[in-house]
Amino acid sequence: MSAKRTYTFAFDCPDRVGIITRTAGLFASHGGWVEEASQFSDEESNRFFSRMVVRAETLPFDIEVLKRKVEPLAQEMSMNWRLVDSDQLKRVVLMCSKGSHCMTDLLDRWKTGDLVCDIACVISNHEDLRxxxxWYGIPFEYVPVDKDNKAAGFAKTEQLIDEYRADCIVLARYMQILPQNLCEKYRHKVINIHHSFLPSFIGAKPYHQASRRGVKLIGATCHYVTEDLDEGPIIEQDVARVSHEQSVDDLVRLGKDVEKTVLARGLRNHLEDRVLVYGNKTIVF
Amino acid sequence: MSAKRTYTFAFDCPDRVGIITRTAGLFASHGGWVEEASQFSDEESNRFFSRMVVRAETLPFDIEVLKRKVEPLAQEMSMNWRLVDSDQLKRVVLMCSKGSHCMTDLLDRWKTGDLVCDIACVISNHEDLRxxxxWYGIPFEYVPVDKDNKAAGFAKTEQLIDEYRADCIVLARYMQILPQNLCEKYRHKVINIHHSFLPSFIGAKPYHQASRRGVKLIGATCHYVTEDLDEGPIIEQDVARVSHEQSVDDLVRLGKDVEKTVLARGLRNHLEDRVLVYGNKTIVF
Amino acid sequence: MSAKRTYTFAFDCPDRVGIITRTAGLFASHGGWVEEASQFSDEESNRFFSRMVVRAETLPFDIEVLKRKVEPLAQEMSMNWRLVDSDQLKRVVLMCSKGSHCMTDLLDRWKTGDLVCDIACVISNHEDLRxxxxWYGIPFEYVPVDKDNKAAGFAKTEQLIDEYRADCIVLARYMQILPQNLCEKYRHKVINIHHSFLPSFIGAKPYHQASRRGVKLIGATCHYVTEDLDEGPIIEQDVARVSHEQSVDDLVRLGKDVEKTVLARGLRNHLEDRVLVYGNKTIVF
Amino acid sequence: MSAKRTYTFAFDCPDRVGIITRTAGLFASHGGWVEEASQFSDEESNRFFSRMVVRAETLPFDIEVLKRKVEPLAQEMSMNWRLVDSDQLKRVVLMCSKGSHCMTDLLDRWKTGDLVCDIACVISNHEDLRxxxxWYGIPFEYVPVDKDNKAAGFAKTEQLIDEYRADCIVLARYMQILPQNLCEKYRHKVINIHHSFLPSFIGAKPYHQASRRGVKLIGATCHYVTEDLDEGPIIEQDVARVSHEQSVDDLVRLGKDVEKTVLARGLRNHLEDRVLVYGNKTIVF
Known part of the structure; x- marks a missing residue:
């Protein structure tokens, strides 16, 4: 990956002859150097998906001008599209509960430059990780979400997310279910890590469910949060081998490694605009 | 693994002090050389599981005498137990439909000595693989199982299984659901390969289900067949990575590799008496 | 994967602005529907690699005409290129020794349509697999390669390969080292499966080497054969977990599963023209 | 895993009839409850390896008495043995350089109780991670190891290790080669993580070597340090899939996940006395 400034153009549109030529051609006609390009034609839906990364320095104008040049083509082709500037870091709000494994992992990746974003703040319903x-120099916002007081807690949460101008919300083992309006407001911008290989073991205590079923692999799933619990578009999954020797506590411990790795991979793909959502599925370039 | 004659003693019983000493001691007191020993204490159920492999040549008597010597101890300890002779190959009946990938794989492993058993016959509801x-010198029994005539088909199937004196029945992508009485008669002796990572995608067309859900890994599950479809004790599972690029046809193709490998591993463990069933779970030593 | 007729255009050339536009544009200008497109820019070598799959039916002329239209562009861009017709199946010569696991696997994949090619013949220095x-209806050529008579054996081998007009030679656990002239004549067309995770354990008896070193994973490597033993460009690799419990015989047995899967994947990628070689490395689209 | 106090007895000795009976019997005769037991007979060396975990509360005396009771048997059987008390946490000295990924990971596992040990101190040749x-409340000792002054640096290092009474030294991406005398003094107590799948890519810059060779998987190896660089007994290994798309920088980044996971697994096994070394290989129970 180049550390140079780039513009990433990601889009999907009805499939037809000439899409690559027209879009690549638009960049090329202004001298734009495409350093990464991915395409996918979905035969079932007859839809075309693409992501192109252009070196900013090779274009004679800035991203706002480029957007205006893209617009007519996007309209003609009926594209859903976005064009993002690598210098405009996404603002991420992390949400967590008591468990530290995902947070420690994400914060180290962020500090060492492996996850390129601004972490605007951390919101938690517990003080444990403050x-x-x-220590990482990130604001910590304690917002209790009590059984009897969920509405107030989530109102405060929403207010903070707005104030910190979040582009992306990461539920890093945040043990509460977000209210529906928040899911809708930040559609395809709220990323969750679920501690099972979905669609197995939806809902609470998946490791207990896994132990009862006697599975030989446990997993974790990174997905966008939608109004249907654990049913949103899957970004990334992975598994780890287990056997009869592992108790539920062992599954919890072994699962942590899968959770943190899968969440980090999924988030990274999101931050690099590699993920396109279509229906309830993702294309990950 | 030694190719020498061995006796395998597998058992489970309520946990208590001294089980290993007593069982290992029984063999040792007659000069029996234990070449493999595995134990597991399940804290939840307070149950003890073990498998010991003794070299036959080191004992001064045959397996029938050994069984009589084991019996009092087994009774005292309230063991479920079996004692099997490596020279008594298990008689396996393979059942298949049209698909050849599992059959080709199993037959080659059998012919080259990697799966040590007698294959008594193959039963199929199609002539395709006859x-x-x-070619492998194995009897092929064609037993059509028509929608309108299932009872007759399965009666014939059961008769054949009995005639061929099956110790073990392998559903190598046999696309029919066995009748309940057969499952019960051959309890923990009917092995199926299901083409999903159970408990995800139970039932028909799991690759279609997987494609619709947009999972990033597909899997296969080898399990004992019980009266509840796809709910029996899991012996082995594995997965393969997929992406948006794979159509349902691709999933079917990629899944074949997982299916055949997982089935072969599970069957091998069964044949070597490495699998102990307790409740709806397996211990695989 | 579509079963419709397609033309696959694979090339590499010095990187510059506009390559995608020009090549995609060439197809689009004649109505060609690109159903798959992959690109890669190697920053280190400043070289561009691409593979495009066009639906034949959408072009108003045949592949010979298309080739003539590609030529000027290819020359201008200094491309290494090939344009292949999915209806022209590659002619594959399989070479084997006594071991059946890779052969059984490849032949079943071929018979069931998962490997799309013509298998021209099998050449072996043993009669075991005849x-x-x-049984699969494929000619079997027995060509002994004795210690004292290698030159004659390989002369006969080369003659057969020529007579059968091989496009691709697969060493499916053929235990002999091909002579240098044959490697050069069929450069990047001879595919070998080596039974280790290269560059570990080059040469003879890799499972013995692995056992001595006490590794916790064993592997297999599918690569193009060059004049340097086990040093050619790697197409595909995979591993399997092992432990102290596995003897060398166990490693050999477990390794077979990795070998056959890795060989099949590598060969499939080669047959679909997904593999581009540059220096001693491969790009696998 | 039980959190109750346990004694772990690990040993190896020449194989013979009755070892399990005698050792298990010794515990049983005093009422000792064995909650885990593993055995392995190595046919090649005719050596027997075992690890047994006994619940302390079920024995009527302490570990010192138990040791005295074990001694005669150990002598008779010519055992290498150790008997360790779960309440006596091993004292670990971590050594690191500038990279934080392994340290962050280990420290979080330690703080959350997944790695059960005392971390005596961290020694580093850089101040970066102080x-x-x-923050974790662990002493940080800065010991520069300059090119011109290695002897003094390692003398200081050795002195600190002694002062902190280390039972185990972990090189968590410490980029220096330990002097031979230190390796010998702490034989099978110094654990390193090497950033390749050994024996591939021994020595410096393994990711550069991997990129040049064009491998399709990268790996990491946790091993005991011996006087031969990267040649010590392997405790644990794992790999991650890569492709032509990954630059050396990408390999470094992806490798970090493998490194930290493999190191944590290897260290955990060491801390639980699951690792027995024999020759240049490990048995990991």
Missing amino acids: SLVE | SLVE | SLVE | SLVE
Whole structure:
């Protein structure tokens, strides 16, 4: 991956002859150097998906001008599209509960430059991780979400997310279910890590469910949050081998490694605009 | 694995102090050389599981005498137990439909000595694989199972299984659901390969289900067949990575590799008496 | 994967602005529907690699005409290129020794349509697999390669390969080292499966080497054969987990599964013209 | 895993009839409840390996008495043996350089109780990780190891290791080669993580080597350090899939996940006395 400034153009549209030529041609006609290009034609839906990364320095104008040049083509082709500037880091709000494994992992990746984003703040319904988060110089917002007071908690949460101008919300083992309006407001921008290989073991205590069923692999799933619990578009999954020797506590421990790795991979793909959602599925370039 | 004659003693019983000492001691007191030993204590159920492999040549008597010597201990300890002779090959009946990938794979493993058993016959509801099976010198029994005539088909199937004196029945992508009485009669002796990572995608067309859900891994599950479809004790599972690029046809093709490998591993473990069933779970030593 | 007729255009050339536009544009200008397109820019070598699959039916002329239209562009861009017709199946010569696991696997994939090619013949220095091969209706050529008579054996081998007009030679656990002139004559067309995770354990008896070193994973490598033993460009690799419990015989047995799967994947990629060689490395689209 | 106090007895000795009976019997005769037991007979060397975990509370005496009771048997059987008390946490000295991924990971596992040990101190030849380490309340010792001054640096290092009474030294991406005398003094107690799938890519810059060779998987190896660089007994290994798309920088980034996971698994096994070394290989129970 180049650390140079790039513009990433991601889109989908009805499939037809000449899409690549026209879009690549638009960049080329202004001298734009495409350093990465991916395409996918979905035969079932007859839809075309693409992601192109152009070196900013090779274009004679800025991204706003480029957007205006893309617009007519996008309209003609009926594209859903976005054009993003690598210098405009996405603002990420992390949400967590008491467990530290995903947070420690994400924060180290962020600090060492493997996850390129701004972490605007961390919101948690517990104080446990405050000190860790603040060590990284990130604001920590404690927002209790009590059984009897969920509405107030989530109102406060929403207000903070707005104030911190979040582009992306990551539920890093946040143990609460987000209210529907928040899911809709940040559609395809809320990323969750579920501690099972979905669609197996939806809902609470998936490792207990896995142990009862006697599976020989456990997994984790990174997905966009939608109004249907654990049913949103899957970004990334992975598994780890287990046997009869592992108790539920062992599954929880072994699962942590899968959870943190899968979440980091999924988030990275999201941050690099590699993920296109169509229906309830993702294309990950 | 030694090719020498061995006796395998597999059992489970309520956990208590001294089980290993007593069982290992029984063999040792007659000079029996234990070449493999595995134990597992399940804290939840307070149950003990073990498998020991003894070299036959080191004992001064045959397996029938050994059984009589084991019996009092087994009774005292309330064991479920079996003692099997490596020279008594298990008689396996393979059942298949049209697909050849599992059959080709199993037959080659059998012919080259990687799966140590007698294949008594192959039963199929289609003629497609007759020639392949007969090339291996194995009887091929064609038993159509029509929608309108299932009872007759399965009566014939059961008769054949009995006549061929099956110790084990393998559903190598046999596309029919066995009747309940057969499942019960051959409890923990009927092995199926299901083409999904159970408990995801139970029932028909799991690759279609997987494609619709947009999972990033597909899997296969080898399990004992019980009266509840795809709910029996899991012996082995594995997965393969997929992406948006794979159509349902691709999933079917990629899944074949997982299916045949997982079935072969599960069957091998069964044949070597490495699998102990407890409740709806397996211990695989 | 579509079963419709397609033309696959694979090339590499010095990187510059506009390559995608020009090549995709060439197809689009004649109405050609690109159903798959992959690109890669190697920053280190400043070289561009691509593979495009066009639906034949959408072009108003045949592949010979298309080739003539591609030529000027290819020359201008200094491309290494090939344009292949999915209806022109590649002619594959399989070479084997005594071991059947790779052969059984490849032949079943071929018979069931998962490997799309013509298998021209099988050449072996042992008679063991004749009957299996002939069951599939494929000519079996026995060419002994004795210690004292290698030159004659390989002269006969080369003659057969020429007579059968091989496009591709697959060493499916053929235990002999091909002579240098044959490697050069069929450069990047001879595919071998080596039974280790290269570059570990080059040469003879890799499972013995692996056992001595005490590795916790064993592997297999599918690569193009060059004049340097086990040093050619790697197409595909995979591994399997092992432990202290596995003897060398167990490693050999477990390794077979990795070998046959890796060989089949590598060969499939080659047959679909997904593999581009550059220096001693491959791009696999 | 039980959190109750346990004694772990690990040993190897020449194989013979009755070892299990005698050792298990010794515990049973005093009422000792064996909650885990593993055995392995190595046919090649005719050596027997075992690890047994006994619940301390079920024995009527302490570990010192138990040791005295084990001694005569151990002598008779010519055992290499150890008997360790779960309440006596191993004292671990971590050594690192600038990279934080392994350290962050280990420290979080330690803090959350997944790695059960005392971390005596961290020794580093750079100051970069001081603040992180001290946040966890662990002493940080800066010991520069300059090209011109290695002897002094390692003398200081050795002195610290002694002062902190280390039972185990972990090179968590410490980029220096330990002097031979230190390796010998702490034989099978110094654990390193090497950033390749050994024996591939021994020595410096393994990801560069991997990229040049064009491998399709990269790996990491956790091993005991011996006087031969990267040649010590392997405890654990794993791999991650890569393709032509990954630059060396990408390999470095992807490799970090493998490194930290493999190191944590290997260290955990060491801390639980699951690893027995024999020759240049390990048995990992």
